[in-house]
Amino acid sequence: MMSRLSPFSLVIGNIARKPFRTFILSSLVAVFCMAMFAGTVIGLKISTGTQLAADRLGADILFVPYGYEKSVQSSLLRGEPSSFYMDRGLVGELRGEKGVLRVTEQLFLATLKASCCSYPVQIIGFNPKTDFVVTPWMNQSLNRAMNENEVVAGCKISGNPGETIRLFGREFSIAAKLDPTGMGFDTSVFMEVDRARRLLLDSELGLLLRIPEGLDKSTFISSVLVKAEPGTDVTSLVNGLSEKYAIRYNLDFTAIADMISSISSKLSVFASVFRMFSAAVWVLAVMILAFVFTIILQERKKEFGILRIVGASKGHVRRLFVGEALLTSCMGAFCGVVLAALALGLFHTYIDVTLNLPRIGIGFGKTLLIGAGVFVMGLVTGPLACLPLLRKLGSIDSYLIMKEGE
Amino acid sequence: MANILELQDVCMTFGQVKALQDINLSVREGEWVAIMGSSGSGKTTMMNIIGCMNKATSGTVILDGEKISRLNAKDLTAIRRDKIGLIFQQFFLISYLTAVENIMVAQYYHSMADEQEALEALERVGLGHRARHLPRQLSGGEQQRLCIARALINHPKIILADEPTGNLDEANQNAVMDIFHQLHKQGSTIIVVTHSPDVGSHADRIVRLEFGHMVSDGEKKA
Ligand SMILES: Nc1ncnc2c1ncn2[C@@H]1O[C@H](COP(=O)(O)OP(=O)(O)OP(=O)(O)O)[C@@H](O)[C@H]1O
């Protein structure tokens, strides 16, 4: 019973009277909001994640054995363990090249299991003497050489400096940790490159190792990272170097910036397709709502006419109708945003892995902002769908209703 | 007594159809007038003009001192809301609101909903015990009495009824007439459109229309 009758209670009453219709219409808005929210968050994750990775990697050019460009990308950006090997000779040769500021090598070891983690850990051998890629991330500086049994751990590897970690059946002590990188580094463990190589050869993995013919077992590495002199044109440097070394060392080579932007653009195609889909759902939602509202209006002309008879103005009738539409889309928008937020929150790891996204959060504030924006977009679908009907609503006159009622 | 309603040379045409032609009519405050005539003679058209639901093509309509033939749609709505109680042959009730709520809607758009007053209005038309029922749970006579209670709730200056008993049996028709008599006694102005000589006979005065012309206007023979 409405003890305080008002247009609001009329709106509520009407919405409650048609639960199925309200549910369907709200769901439509909810689907749009979910798609739009998820699409925008994922798109933003992609662009921030890859951009961050690019900015922080610190290297301009990356050399890997021919055919492994893709592996190193997923390794660097997403921490998927991989292993591939080439000769170290390249390091020395590059160091003498014009336009090259720094050169350092890395060795990748794929481990299946480590004591710390439920997920595979990438062991990366690096050269502390020449390194310019890993060192900047360390959250405390190592002013000494690392000893045999020391490692540096990525931020998602559990264990603090001073504690130990088991890798390949051996104990290692954590000498330092890295700050979050948003890249594969987060789930990697770093050790001195020669130590890593020995560890690899000593382990049972070493027996299965696919070391290409003719590679010196005591010096092989996985990748070479190059930092160009400031002001050097990276593209022409890459071209020059690859011309000289690609065949001899059987190399794949990438300008990091290109690599990042190509990944980024591939992923953002996905994101923008998603956004386009959301936009289409939005337009569709507005159109379907408008269509359904047209029918509803036809059905309720008499009711509105009665309201006009008892003194409601055109504005009253319009507000009543738009109010119902607004409430319907409001419920849909709210449910859609909440559901999408829940889904993104609960399954973010699964989503990241499935879609191969950089594992990086975009922050609560931004998420909230996107949620609010999507909510508003969902909210306005109802009133927007009423726009074409406003004239018609205004033209509902008590007189016409009576004529039709006869 | 002062004229509450005056029609001067009122004409109404719908395309080719001349629904009303040169109607001149004055109604004094507190008068009970019946408008009679055959089907299509223009009775409803005239009611709609008086009831601020339609505007005359030409001529002047003065209601309670106000020239409503000059007003725009918005002002007409306000006049209708404030001065006129409308009753129709069809029971224009909102199907999903209870009896008392149907009355409260009229209160709300007029000023503010007052449930106590709405219940008292139902009591006066003998529907106090059906206040919480939906229109479809009421008989035709009860629905019409509900419509009357709603028309009266905001104390209109003038009550316009278009075939108020057209859908009712004799007993219910008499009940409605009883209510009208009460209102009349209290000084309300009542204009009733009807086919029924029986209903017309209750009025002080009968106006007859034929083909859009007023053909007679007279105090009923006692
Ligand atoms: N909106 C309209 N458009 C065109 N013609 C109309 C319109 N409304 C009324 N008419 C015409 O005007 C004339 C008078 O109609 P009106 O409804 O006033 O008759 P009435 O006296 O109320 O008849 P009834 O007793 O059958 O209700 C009729 O010829 C009708 O066809």
Ligand SMILES: [Mg+2]
């Ligand atoms: Mg009629």
